[in-house]
Amino acid sequence: MCFPIVGYIMPRNPKDSKYENNGSNRRTHTYMSAEDQAAGKKSFWTELEITGTIRNLSSNLFQMTHLTALYLKNNSLQRLPPDICQLVNLRNLDLSSNKLRSLPAELGELIQLRELQLSHNQLRILPYELGKLFNLMVLGLIGNPLSKDIMNIYAEPNGTQKLLTFMLDNLQVTTPTPPPRPWIPLARPSSTRPACIFTVMCYNVLCDKYATRQMYSYCPSWALNWDYRKKGILEEIRHYSADIINLQEVEMEQFYNYFLPELKQDGYAGIYSPKSRAKHMAESERKYVDGCAIFYRTTKFTLIKEHLVEFNQLAMANADGLDHMLNRVMPKDNIGLAALLQTTEAAWENTPADAPFVQQPILVCTAHIHWDPEFCDVKLIQTMMLSNELKTILEKSAQTLKASENVNADANSIQLVLCGDFNSLPDSGVIEFLGTGRVSQDHKDFKDFSYKQCLEKILSCDKPNEFTHSFKLASAYNDEIMPFTNYTFDFKGIIDYIFYAKQTMTPLGLLGPLSSDWLTQNKVIGCPHPHVFSDHFPLLVELEMVPTVSAPINGIIGHR
Numbered sequence: 001m002c003f004p005i006v007g008y009i010m011p012r013n014p015k016d017s018k019y020e021n022n023g024s025n026r027r028t029h030t031y032m033s034a035e036d037q038a039a040g041k042k043s044f045w046t047e048l049e050i051t052g053t054i055r056n057l058s059s060n061l062f063q064m065t066h067l068t069a070l071y072l073k074n075n076s077l078q079r080l081p082p083d084i085c086q087l088v089n090l091r092n093l094d095l096s097s098n099k100l101r102s103l104p105a106e107l108g109e110l111i112q113l114r115e116l117q118l119s120h121n122q123l124r125i126l127p128y129e130l131g132k133l134f135n136l137m138v139l140g141l142i143g144n145p146l147s148k149d150i151m152n153i154y155a156e157p158n159g160t161q162k163l164l165t166f167m168l169d170n171l172q173v174t175t176p177t178p179p180p181r182p183w184i185p186l187a188r189p190s191s192t193r194p195a196c197i198f199t200v201m202c203y204n205v206l207c208d209k210y211a212t213r214q215m216y217s218y219c220p221s222w223a224l225n226w227d228y229r230k231k232g233i234l235e236e237i238r239h240y241s242a243d244i245i246n247l248q249e250v251e252m253e254q255f256y257n258y259f260l261p262e263l264k265q266d267g268y269a270g271i272y273s274p275k276s277r278a279k280h281m282a283e284s285e286r287k288y289v290d291g292c293a294i295f296y297r298t299t300k301f302t303l304i305k306e307h308l309v310e311f312n313q314l315a316m317a318n319a320d321g322l323d324h325m326l327n328r329v330m331p332k333d334n335i336g337l338a339a340l341l342q343t344t345e346a347a348w349e350n351t352p353a354d355a356p357f358v359q360q361p362i363l364v365c366t367a368h369i370h371w372d373p374e375f376c377d378v379k380l381i382q383t384m385m386l387s388n389e390l391k392t393i394l395e396k397s398a399q400t401l402k403a404s405e406n407v408n409a410d411a412n413s414i415q416l417v418l419c420g421d422f423n424s425l426p427d428s429g430v431i432e433f434l435g436t437g438r439v440s441q442d443h444k445d446f447k448d449f450s451y452k453q454c455l456e457k458i459l460s461c462d463k464p465n466e467f468t469h470s471f472k473l474a475s476a477y478n479d480e481i482m483p484f485t486n487y488t489f490d491f492k493g494i495i496d497y498i499f500y501a502k503q504t505m506t507p508l509g510l511l512g513p514l515s516s517d518w519l520t521q522n523k524v525i526g527c528p529h530p531h532v533f534s535d536h537f538p539l540l541v542e543l544e545m546v547p548t549v550s551a552p553i554n555g556i557i558g559h560r
Contacts, residue, residue, distance in 0.1 A: 047092075051075060062086040073097050073117070085109035096120050096140055108132040111218070111525060119143045126150065131168025134217035134489075136160065165213060169220045173530045175522045182512035184481065189349075189508055189544050196347045196360060196545045197508065198300060201242035202419040202498050203538035204368070204486075205233050206528065207249040207290040216528055216535070218489055223530040230254065232533035234262055240511070240540050241266075244341075245295040246366035248421045252278065253287035263295050270295040271306045275368075276313070276333035292337040292366045292420070300347040304361070305400070307393050309336035314385045318458055324449045329381050336367035336386050336420070340397050358547040361401055361409055365390060367420035369430065376445040380429045381455075383422065387434070387469040388458045390416065413548040415505065416471060419498040421536065426479055426494055434499055435475055438468040474502035476541040482513040488535050489526035498541050504548050511540035 032043050047069035050057075054075040061070075062083040069092035077098040085106035092115045100121040108129025113136050120143035139160040141151070153163045189197055208226035216224060223229070237245060245268070250259065255272040263270060274291035281289065296303065311334050319325035341364060345357040367386055370378050394411040401409045424430035429445030432438075441452055442465065459467045476498040477485070485496040500507065514537055518524070527535045 047071070057081060059083065065089060068092070070094070080104055080107070082106040088112065091115070093117070103127055103130070105129040109523070111135060114138065116140070126167065128167045128171040131164050131166070131171050131220075132218070133164060134168075136164060139163070161213075161217075164217075165221055169222055171220070173220075175524070175529075175531060176518075177531050178518045179515050181514055183509055184512045185509045186507050187509075187544075191350060194351045194355075194358065194547060195349055196300075196343050196358075196547075197349060197542065198243040198297075198347065198545070199240075199540060199542045200244045200246070200364075200417055200419065200498055200500075201237070201240055201538055201540045202246045202366070202421075202496055203233075203237070204248040204421045204496060204534060204536035205229075205250060206534040206536065207251045207254070209251070209288055209290065210249065211528065216488070216526070218526050219528045220530065224528060226254075229528065229533040230258060234259070236533065236538060237263070238266060240538065242540055243297045243300050244364055244417070245270075245293075246364070246419050247293040247295075248366065248368040249290045250293045251288055251290050255291075255293050259293065259295075267297055267299060268295040269298050269303065271303070271337065271339055273308045273335055273337050275335055276310045292335060292368055294337060294339045294364055294366055296339065296341055296364070300344055301341040301362075302344060304340040304342055305397065307338040307340070307389075309338065309365075309367070309386055309389045311335065311382045311385060314389065315381070318385070318454050320454055320457075322451070322454055324377070325381075325451065325454055328375065328449070329378050332370045332375070332378055332382070334368055334370050334382060336365055336389070338363055338365040338390065338393060340393070340414075358549060360545065360547050360549055361397065361414040362545070363390065363394060363397065363414055363416050365416070365418045365420075367418070367422065369420070369422045369424065371423045376424075376428065376430075377447045377449050377451070379422070379424050380433065380439070380443070380445045381451060383424075383430045383433060384439075384455060384459055384467060384469075387471065390418070391470065409549045415501045415545060415548060416473070417498070417500050417505075417543075418471075418473065419496075419539070421496050423495050431475070431497070433467070433469070434473055434497075437471065437473075438463075438466050441465045441467060472501060472503050473499040475499055476507050476510055477539060481510070482537075482539075483516075484513075484537075485539065486536050487514075487519075487527045487532075496536055496539055498539050500541070500543055504546055506544045508542040508544050510542065511538070513537070 032041065046066060048067055049071035051074050054077065065086055065088060067087055068089050070087065070090060071094045073094045074097045077100055080095065080100060080103060082104040084104065087110065089112060090110050091112055093113060094117040096117040096119040098121050100123060103126065105127045108127065111132060111134065113133050115138040116133065116136055117140040119140040123144040123146060141154055153159060153166055156162055189195060211224045213221055213224065250272065252274045260270050270293055272291060272293045274289040278286045278289040311332060312330050315325050315330040319330065341362050343358060343360045348357055351357055369382050394414050397414055398409050398411045422430050429439050429443045455467055459469065479494055482494065484492040485494050
């Protein structure tokens with residue numbers, strides 16, 4: 001028989017114990033009176049219970065997509081229609097004490113489910129698709145003739161999660177690989193003036209330590225495994241073949257034993273630093289600390305000097321006894337890593353045959369800013385300290401170049417590329433400060449903490465109530481080009497950036513977004529994924545740089 005859906009059950013009030021169901025204190029019922037119905041009162045409910053030896057379910061039920069709980073206990077259901085997947089908001093589904101012999105694979109689409117009761121049915125097998133129910137906390141299976149293998153896993157401590165992991169790991173991957181990300185041309189290179197054209201990549205590779213099933217429970221454990229992901233990440237890096245590669249969340253051991261030897265084969269050299277806590281650890285633990293890496297193509301660039309920026313050290317040095325500098329900023333061990341590079345002859349195009357080539361200095365910096373949204377003040381302070389440190393590095397680098405490299409450069413002629421995982425959205429104080437060169441002293445991201453006395457020592461204050469920096473930077477990416485650089489179930493947004501010196505560099509093109517159609521059609525709810533190896537997408541921009549160094553001190557810029 002087919003059960004007609006009726007509309008007289010009112011929302012249950014968990015505080016009202018007047019209408020308890022079978023002694024349960026979990027569910028209460030309120031019924032609309034005949035008078036209310038006659039008066040045309042509208043009913044709405046988010047939970048529904050159907051009981052009474054029901055054998056079949058009306059298709060009308062699956063149009064009630066607002067439901068968060070559906071209780072079908074103590075009926076005579078022999079099958080559950082695949083249309084159950086339309087109830088996408090279900091948190092609770094009780095199918096216990098029916099006559100179900102099988103379950104539709106579509107049940108695995110109900111990823112919001114927290115509780116699924118299947119006890120006392122006639123289930124002999126479970127679809128592996130149940131492994132996709134990564135939010136599930138309670139699973140009832142007793143009283144079913146399921147195999148010993150399944151029930152043994154289920155009986156273990158934390159058996160529900162172990163069983164879900166087992167099923168997801170054994171679910172066949174049918175999702176096709178994503179289509180290639182498009183290349184978006186922005187400008188044509190100049191053919192009349194000397195120019196250095198190079199590509200820059202920024203990529204948070206998600207270190208092994210953070211890639212846990214607890215964090216990314218929608219991803220099979222084999223696809224979270226570093227030995228699987230590292231091959232895909234390296235293949236991706238090689239595919240895009242950037243001239244400068246900036247990586248975040250690289251473990252020390254992986255840099256020295258994997259990325260560096262592999263990329264050396266492709267003509268790169270690299271520098272690396274782990275986060276600050278590594279210096280206080282034993283060697284056996286230090287190798288698992290993540291940090292930042294910069295690789296550069298040796299045919300285009302040579303390394304003059306590397307610089308490490310430790311935010312906790314800068315916070316301590318500039319705290320002046322201020323509690324929130326010491327208690328909020330200083331404990332965070334995030335870092336920035338900078339490489340002062342110089343161009344080679346091969347890096348330049350359109351240089352006259354009789355002219356010396358330009359040894360143009362360029363400072364490349366990658367940073368990984370603190371992650372927690374509750375610490376937006378820390379993110380902003382770290383970024384402001386970074387800008388001041390870069391200014392100091394540029395000033396000292398100019399003096400070094402004059403003294404030892406025979407280049408007549410000042411701080412303004414050393415060009416800057418700044419990129420990284422800033423863990424900050426485009427409307428944040430961090431990105432406002434980097435992109436506009438200024439931020440108000442009472443910006444909301446300071447969270448009513450008074451950092452003024454510390455920051456006034458560090459930064460310029462050209463205008464009242466503003467902190468500023470002198471770099472003229474532009475972001476290669478914006479939300480019109482790429483809606484998100486970080487893509488997980490709980491968060492999707494732009495937090496990775498490539499900034500370049502907008503007065504001397506022109507973006508010629510950049511790598512577009514991962515196909516939104518592929519994500520939607522294949523119900524990819526978050527990354528990592530068997531075909532996507534980090535929760536971040538790599539950014540890639542092609543830049544044209546014009547020389548800014550003036551005539552050399554001794555008349556020599558570089559020999560052909």
